Amino acid sequence: xxxxxxxxxxxxxxxxxxxxxxxxxxxxxxxxxxxxxxxxxxxxxxxxxxxxxxxxxxxxxxxxxxxxxxxxxxxxxxxxxxxxxxxxxxxxxxxxxxxxxxxxxxxxxxxxxxxxxxxxxxxxxxxxxxxxxxxxxxxxxxxxxxxxxxxxxxxxxxxxxxxxxxxxxxxxxxxxxxxxxxxxxxxxxxxxxxxxxxxxxxxxxxxxxxxxxxxxxxxxxxxxxxxxxxxxxxxxxxxxxxxxxxxxxxxxxxxxxxxxxxxxxxxxxxxxxxxxxxxxxxxxxxxxxxxxxxxxxxxxxxxxxxxxxxxxxxxxxxxxxxxxxxxxxxxxxxxxxxxxxxxxxxxxxxxxxxxxxxxxxxxxxxxxxxxxxxxxxxxxxxxxxxxxxxxxxxxxxxxxxxxxxxxxxxxxxxxxxxxxxxxxxx
Numbered sequence: 233x234x235x236x237x238x239x240x241x242x243x244x245x246x247x248x249x250x251x252x253x254x255x256x257x258x259x260x261x262x263x264x265x266x267x268x269x270x271x272x273x274x275x276x277x278x279x280x281x282x283x284x285x286x287x288x289x290x291x292x293x294x295x296x297x298x299x300x301x302x303x304x305x306x307x308x309x310x311x312x313x314x315x316x317x318x319x320x321x322x323x324x325x326x327x328x329x330x331x332x333x334x335x336x337x338x339x340x341x342x343x344x345x346x347x348x349x350x351x352x353x354x355x356x357x358x359x360x361x362x363x364x365x366x367x368x369x370x371x372x373x374x375x376x377x378x379x380x381x382x383x384x385x386x387x388x389x390x391x392x393x394x395x396x397x398x399x400x401x402x403x404x405x406x407x408x409x410x411x412x413x414x415x416x417x418x419x420x421x422x423x424x425x426x427x428x429x430x431x432x433x434x435x436x437x438x439x440x441x442x443x444x445x446x447x448x449x450x451x452x453x454x455x456x457x458x459x460x461x462x463x464x465x466x467x468x469x470x471x472x473x474x475x476x477x478x479x480x481x482x483x484x485x486x487x488x489x490x491x492x493x494x495x496x497x498x499x500x501x502x503x504x505x506x507x508x509x510x511x512x513x514x515x516x517x518x519x520x521x522x523x524x525x526x527x528x529x530x531x532x533x534x535x536x537x538x539x540x541x542x543x544x545x546x547x548x549x550x551x552x553x554x555x556x557x558x559x560x561x562x563x564x565x566x567x568x569x570x571x572x573x574x575x576x577x578x579x580x581x582x583x584x585x586x587x588x589x590x591x592x593x594x595x596x597x598x599x600x601x602x603x604x605x606x607x608x609x610x611x612x613x614x615x616x617x618x619x620x621x622x623x624x625x626x627x628x629x630x631x632x633x634x635x636x637x638x639x640x641x642x643x644x645x646x647x648x649x650x651x652x653x654x655x656x657x658x
Contacts, residue, residue, distance in 0.1 A: 251276035284319035380415035411436035422455035520548035
């Protein structure tokens with residue numbers, strides 16, 4: 233009896249539909265069901281590897297070592313990985329030891345408090361660092377590489393073993409890398425950032441709250457006088473360190489200089505630029521030089537001074553040679569209540585008036601995104617205030633009159649910043 237098989241187009245479409253739906257369980261099942269589905273299903277299962285999902289040092293280190301063992305035992309998996317996300321969790325110190333919150337554990341496991349002493353934490357970190365060095369050496373086709381820490385926790389670069397620092401720096405130089413995301417890192421050598429700015433193949437770069445080693449004078453001078461090679465960059469996300477942080481003014485100045493150098497080089501290629509600053513700082517950037525900018529993303533919330541941070545950039549865009557802006561994205565990491573928005577009505581009215589300039593003649597959408605940095609979805613609900621989905625559109629009456637849409641969206645956390653899907657990491 234002749235064995236019947238489905239056409240390759242059909243099996244590929246089945247797997248692609250499951251991958252598009254994010255149905256990892258079905259992808260796993262179909263990969264085990266038949267060898268016909270295996271290769272394409274593995275491509276979906278291992279396309280994005282996030283080693284930072286379990287926020288517990290002991291469980292997290294096991295995640296690293298398990299993935300390393302998988303790459304050794306199943307070499308073909310190495311070729312499917314397109315995005316690698318790494319990070320860590322800083323445990324809560326309670327005076328007796330380190331405690332990981334219950335929300336860090338897989339559901340139904342370890343409901344009791346889980347304590348780790350300093351020695352256990354150090355062992356887990358070393359185990360993870362060694363595993364990461366091996367992992368990086370076995371992934372030849374990664375396109376997006378992200379190092380990011382949840383919420384406000386910082387990665388102290390000097391706590392990484394020298395071999396791990398070298399492995400990460402070398403991985404950035406891999407020809408397949410076209411997208412890099414670095415978030416909340418303290419103390420890296422300035423040359424690390426300078427070297428990233430020389431990767432001419434990059435199309436996407438995210439630098440958030442990076443505080444370089446100010447003691448390394450030679451490398452620091454190189455960074456301040458940076459000559460960028462990012463001529464193909466399409467997306468750039470820049471969040472300078474807060475001015476009120478340790479050495480915040482100096483760090484802000486350094487990252488502003490980095491941003492200016494990158495913008496100058498990518499002035500013709502850049503289409504998306506996110507600028508999230510709490511203050512103007514010294515030597516501010518100029519977005520008016522960007523020739524093909526389609527989306528500009530700005531931070532709006534109670535910590536941001538409209539007149540110092542937002543208004544200057546909008547005014548710069550009015551002085552641009554041609555109208556290119558199609559979307560203005562406004563992100564609130566510390567959302568305001570509807571009443572707070574209404575109290576700042578004068579600023580919003582001026583904002584709306586500026587958007588009537590001919591430089592914004594191609595504007596089609598004002599996109600408002602609010603982040604809820606908590607496991608509780610109701611943390612930023614304001615039952616006694618007008619719903620913000622109603623309030624925000626009223627802040628831009630003139631823009632709405634000419635057909636500009638005002639859309640409001642809420643996100644549970646900042647995970648989107650480090651996500652990956654065809655290099656849409658921003």
